[in-house]
Structures are given as C-alpha cells and as structure tokens.
Amino acid sequence: MSASQPVPAAARLFLSGNEAVARAVWEAGTRVAAAYPGTPSTEILEVLAKYPDLYTEWSINEKVSLEVALGASMVGARAFCAMKHVGLNVASDALMTMTVTGTEGGLVIAVADDVGMSSSQNEQDSRYWGRFAHVPVLEPADSQEAYAMTRAAFELSERFRTPVILRLTTRICHVKGVVVAGEREAVEPGGFTKDPRRWVMVPGNAKPRLPLMFEREAAVRAEAQTSPLNFVVDGSDRRIGFVTSGPAFMHVREAFPDAPVFKLGLSCPPPLESLREFAATVDSLLVVEETEPLLETELKAAGIACYGKDVLPRTGELAPDALHLGVARLRGEAVPEPEHVVPQQVFPRPPTMCVACPHLGVYYTLSQMRNVMIAGDIGCYTLGAGHPWNALDSCISMGASMGTALGMDKGRGKVDENKKVVAVIGDSTFMHMGMQGLLDITWNRGNVTVLLLDNRAVGMTGGQDNPGSGRDLHGEETTRVDFAKLCEALGVKKERIRVLDPYQLPVLFKALREETKIEEPSVIITDRPCVLIDHYVPTKPYLVKEDRCTGCGNCVDVGCPAIHVTRRDKEVKASGKEVDLSFVRIDTSACTGCGLCVQPCAPEAIIHAEPVQTLQPVQFVRK
Amino acid sequence: MSKVTNILVCGVGGQGVMTATEILAEAAISLGFDVKKTEVAGMSQRGGVVTSHLRFGPEVLSPQILAGDADLLIGFESAEALRWGHMLRPGGVALVNSGRIVPPVVNIGLFDYPDEPVAQMRALGLRVHDFDATALAVQLGNIRLGNTVMLGASSDWLPFPAEVLRDAVLARFGSRKPQLVDANREAFAAGRQAVAGETLAA
Ligand code: SF4
Ligand code: SF4
Secondary structure (H helix, E strand, C coil): CCCCCCCCCCCEEEEEHHHHHHHHHHHCCCCEEEECCCCCCCHHHHHHCCCCCCEEEECCCHHHHHHHHHHHHHCCCCEEEEEEHHHHHHHHHHHHHHHHHCCCCCEEEEEEECCCCCCCCCCCCCHHHHHHHCCCEECCCCHHHHHHHHHHHHHHHHHHCCCEEEEEEHHHHCCEEEEECCCCCCCCCCCCCCCHHHHCCCHHHHCCHHHHHHHHHHHHHHHHHHCCCCEEECCCCCCEEEEEECCHHHHHHHHCCCCCEEEECEEECCCHHHHHHHHCCCCEEEEECCCCCHHHHHHHHCCCCCECCCCCCCCCCCCHHHHHHHHHHHHCCCCCCCCCCCCCCCCCCCCCCCCCCCHHHHHHHHHHCCCEEEECCCCHHHHHHCCCCCCCCECCCCCHHHHHHHHHHHHCCHHHCCCEEEEEEEHHHHHHHHHHHHHHHHHCCCCCEEEEEECCCECCCCCECCCCCCECCCCCECCCCCHHHHHHHCCCCHHHEEEECCCCHHHHHHHHHHHHHCCCCEEEEEECCCCCCCCCCCCCCEEECCCCCCCCCHHHHHCCCCEEEEEEEEEECCCCCEEEEEEEEECCCCCCCCCCCCCCCCCCCEEECCCCCCCCCCCCCCC | CCCCEEEEEEEECCCCHHHHHHHHHHHHHHCCCEEEEEEECCCCCCCCEEEEEEEEECCCCCCCCCCCCEEEEEECCHHHHHHCHHHEEEEEEEEEECCCCCCHHHHCCCCCCCCCHHHHHHHCCCEEEEECHHHHHHHCCCHHHHHHHHHHHHHHHCCCCHHHHHHHHHHHHHHHCHHHHHHHHHHHHHHHHHCCCCCCCC
16 A cells, blocks of 8 residues: 555555655646655655656755756646755755745645654754745645645645645654545646746846735735634633644644644644634633744734743644643643653663664774864764764764864864864765865865765665766666766865775775875765665675684774674783773674674684575575 | 554564554554554664554544553563553553664663563563564574564454454565465464463453
8 A cells, every 4th residue: 555556536545644745746746846855754755756657856955856846837837845844944045035936836845844853953843934935834734634735735836826835744754644545637737938027036026026925925814714724623621722733733632632722734824813713712722833832922922812832842742741741731730640650761772873884984993093073964974973983073964064174174273283174974965065065175275084975875864866876766877976076076186085995994094094194185985885775785794703702892893783792801901900891792694794893803703604594585494 | 442542562673663563554454443653763773762653443633652551562672662661551461572682882881781671561560471572583484574473472462353463464475575475474373372361451
C-alpha cells in the first residue's frame, strides 16, 4: 500500500503525512515538483518521483527548488516544492519576492517544522513566514487532512494567485493514518504571458504591486472567516474553549473530548471575527499552538482574552500529557498523579556513525591532532562532535563551516595564535551552501584547511543522490561534479587540493599536518562512498587475537560500532602512572573489513578472520 | 471492542522496529480499524533509540501513547524495554527480547549497561515475558528473523486472532521475497511458542 501505487478512487490507504501530500500533489495535476532532502520532509519527493506523469528533481538547495517551482507556475503549470523548516530560511529570499509577483499555476510549498527537534539544529515556527511574506498558511492535523489540504491549497493558490504554505510538522510527516484518496486531475498549463510589470521586480514595477498584495491578503482573511477548513467542534463542557491547529488538535480532542474546540486549518491570516464569536461562548479560552505564541499574540492584540504559553510548555510538542498539565495549571488544580511506574534511568543511546563509515578515519585523525579549532557542518558527519572523537567545535547551519572557520581565523587573538583552523563539510552540503563560503575563504586569504568529505550521497537523510554522485532523483546518470576542479575554480591553488582515501590513516594524518602548516587555503577531499549506498563493497571481516591484544584501546577510539570492549583493567606503569586498559572483541557479523581499526593497533592484534558464514544469500536450517 | 488498543514497540535503530510496527498496523487495517502509527525518537537511524507507537480502534485521534497507557510493550532489546517500561498501563504486558545491544558510550566506559534489565522490570511490578529472540533467530538461520519472532511472540496478546498477524507478516514477505515465506512462518511460530501460556486481559 504505497502512495504511488495506482489505486482506485476512494481506496483506504495507510499513508504517512508525507505520502499523503505526495499523493495529493500528483492528483492535483502538478507538472513540476522540486526539493532538497531534509528530515522530516524528505519522503514527499521520494514518493512523488515514482509517479510517471510529472517532472521531479532534487535541487541543490531549497531556494533553487522554490525558484524552479515558480518558473513552472509562471508558465501556468501547477508546481510544488518541499523543504524542512530551516530550508525555508534559505528559500526565503525567493519567497519574499514571489509573494509580490504572485503566481499563475497553483504553487504549494510544503514546509516541515521539526517541532520537538528530533533531528534539527533549531525549533522554528514556519507560520511566521506566512505573516512575514503575506501568504496563506494551511495546517493539517493528520494524514487525511494533509491529503485534503494539499488539494485545497492548489485551489486556493489559483483562486488568489498566491503561493500557499502547507505547514507540516514531524508529527504529520511521519505519522501514518488511514487516507481515502482520489484520482489525478488533468490540468493543462495556461501558458506564459509576457508581463514585465508583473514578473520583473525592479522598484518601479514592484511598488504598484504592494497594494495588490495587501488587497489579496484581505481577501484571504475574508475567506478564512467562512472557509470549511476552519470549524468548531462543539462540546458540553464550556469551562474552557480551545483554539488550535495542526496535530495539536488531535491531542486536544484526545485529552478533552467534551470541550469545544475551534480548529484552524487556514490559519493565516487568522479569522479573528469568528474567533471572537467563539471566545464569547466559553468561560476561558486556551490557545494550543506549536511552537511560538503566534496566534495567542494576535488574539490578544485584537482584544480577545486568552491563555496560551503562560500555562503550556514554551517548546516541544503539545501532546495530551502536556495539555492536562497546562489545563490543571490554568484552573489552579493539583496535577493528578500518574498511574505508572517511575521512568528508569538507562544510559543514553545517541545515534552513532555506521560500521566502517568513511568518516570514522577522518574523525579519528582529527581527534589525534592537538591545537586545532574545527568548524563543523550539517550532515552525518556532525556525529563527529560525539564520543569517542569529540572532534567538532561548532555546527550552525548548512554550509556554515566555511564562514565560521574564516571568522575563527580572522578573529582569533593571541591565545589562539598557534592553532590551526579546520573546516569540515560534506559533498552535498558543500554544493548546497558551502561553495560560496569557500570562495570567501580564498578571496579573503583565509588560513583554513577544508576537509571535504565526499561520500557521494546526502548521507544523513538516507543516501539521496546529488551532483557529486552523478545520478539524479530517479537514479539516472547525469553530470558528475569534479570537486577538485570545482575547488580550483573557487580559487584554491591546484597544489593545495588533495584527493585522499579516508581509510588510509597515515596518509590522511600526514596530509592534514602538512596542509594545516601551510598558511593558505587548502582542501583535502576524502573520496569513499557512504557504506549505506550500493557503491560500497564490504570485504572479509577482521577479528582480535586475544593473546596479542594489550588493551591499549586505540581501536576503540576509531569509533566503529563493530568493536566491543569485553573487559576493562588498570595497569601501573614503571613511572607510577596508572593507565586504563580496554580489551576488545570485533563483532565479525557486523565488521565489513574496512581495515581502519587495524592501523592504530601496534601489536597487530587485529587480523583477518577466517571466512565466516555469510548471511546473504540466506540459508535456513530446516528442522 | 470500543476502546483504542495501544502497542508500543521499542528497540535500537536498525533492528526493524518500524517494519514490525508497520506489519502490526497492516493487520489492524485489514480488520477495518482506524489506525495511527508514529515514531517517537531522537535521530532514530544509526544505532539510536527507536520507539514506534501503534494505536487502533473504532476512531483514533492522537497518534501518541501516553506514559501508563500501553496495553502491550514489545521490546526488541532489554535495556530499551527497561527504558520504556513506564509506558505500560497497570496490568499491561511486556514481551522482551533478552538479547543485548551495547552502544559505544557503554563500550568506551562512559555509562554502564544495566545488570539485569528484565529483573529490574519485574522488580518494578511489571508483567514481563522474556526470551532470547536474537538467539532464536540465529538458530533459525538468519538474525533478521528476530523481527518475525517478536511479532509471533506478541500475537496471542492482541485483540484479534494471531492468524491475522501471521498472514500480514507472510503477505509482506511473500510480495517482496517469496523464498522467505517458509522461514518467516517458522520464526512466527517459534516466537509464539516462546511465550505461550497467557493472553491479554481485556
Ligand atoms: S575493520 Fe575495524 S573499523 Fe572496519 S568495519 Fe571492521 S571493526 Fe569496524
Ligand atoms: S588497538 Fe589492538 S592492542 Fe589496542 S585494544 Fe585494540 S586490538 Fe587491543
């Protein structure tokens, strides 16, 4: 039961919000859809890509993907783009002008906020972009609504000639529910009409369009007053009335089944008059919104008394337990005792890099270097900030390692004079936003050594393709960027660019030592595929010869999850110094034989295992 | 059945927690229930914590199970089962794979793995059925069968016949890897046998 399977109309599908959005985009007759992968939005385009009758692409960043969608809309086609919340910051430059030009073919932007921050560097409320850019915002509450509101968004976009933001959250994108789907509409693009006063946004043309934008906003506000996307669920207990949107609606209904609820689907601009009428029917009003007190502020500014973040958590999701607490606080009641055992404290289990990941060697090497400041970036390799490497000193946003490193270099005082500045970035991130930063480094003569970790995939989001992999969203071959030449074009001297194998630790270490000594921009490109994509070829596993292992623990510092400590001990050296010993075992069923941990093992205790029973192809023991 | 059934599946990224929950969901859907499924996790891939919430019944609103509301806890790893033990409702049941996955933070000596996670759960008054599903799967020829073994173990604690779940398991493998159908049928039966004896109290 996948979203891209051709199914009869009115079939009951079990879809995630992302799949439901994709299904609806396809049904809406969309011709062009673009995105840059980013959790929790990634799957929308992956699902859309499976439909034959529309153009889909991975773009190199969200701004480009939005521009592609706008171009399609200009020629009258229905267009779609998807991104995660931080992606909209990148795309915002295009958005803020599109809202002035308006659109032709329906244009919907799905933005997935990571409420609760399961995998992002910040928690950010994209509904603000709706207010800032004067575009309508729709907020579905589950998969069925994600499907229906996506269809409604295209209709709204065309009726008002405006881009529409579909605000999703992790709890929409990745929650599966039952969806009743329909069929694809045939929508023929209306064609491009030359109209420089509309599409060429120089001041003389843009100025007369601003009043039009505000007229449109007023019209959408009137629409919000009567739209069926905004409705009241009646309730018998009128002590508290709730105003809510998105998945919080489901939590409110679950926690307070008898309370009246004003559910906002078309939440921007908010239907203030309807909300005022609703407020008059209840004793007190509680606004339940994730993440910012946005509507709460708007209601208060309109003179409608309400509670909100004063009793509810300021961050994270508003699940039923948080609501119970908030309402108890509002009523001045004691918080009821939970009926369950006390949560037990168990060790943390943070995500780790994969067995044999080509980044392991890079971080092992970095962790062995003294006197370095290391600017990190967004991707799998951000995990290098964790144990055992602790090898990153910063991580801000896509591509930011470049500028941050340059800033560290230029801003350092006497205490940091002798430190080397290193910037780490992945292949996809480099193309997304890093190239400009590298150009800034070369142009401004920054003394920075860049480690460009090319694993030929967008690793963190599941190994999607990019121009570095030489394949597109459909897995088809296309231009493959030559990173060495690209860096050279961006101003790095040819002799300061090295392409290395990250599994060759001594070579890597030597190169890093040399390049950080030289006082000019340099780039070390590590060239090995991510172990999760099909270019990676595992070889014979290794094992530890116990009688040779001295317990030095060097291999543990490599950080491969296939290495396990079996016994700890202490040893007192002749100098009187006490050292910790860790004796190890390699999980031969997990080890792929990359050879990384073999290199720091002085007594050569890590050797090739005899060929072990392979798990592929699978052999079953019949009884 | 008028109430919503809450099943929490927990384990470590890469163990197949999400697939197992998906199959449970498919079984519930085949019976016409309203179903919601969600994951609550930090970065769930790459060896992190994974919990998958499944709720089904005549109408399901919130996708999340609250602490103290799970009817069934299916723990793919011992320490993870202990971590999520508080999610069980009074009288709920935990089915736990006693197999262990020790993370790097424990390996490098920063934290300890709990001595006896299952015993600790029992000491808290929880109803636990444990067995080494990983070992059982390896014995059956493939560590990846652990998933089906755990589903087999849970099948008699569901508010619908075990056969419905078994058919959902076989349907999934049947369409993807037909050669795995027999092995999965066997794994399902083995898991079911491993915890045989009781059923879910209404
Ligand atoms: S050789 Fe060492 S580092 Fe490489 S996969 Fe095996 S255990 Fe891990
Ligand atoms: S590096 Fe070699 S000697 Fe040191 S703990 Fe590992 S296997 Fe033993």
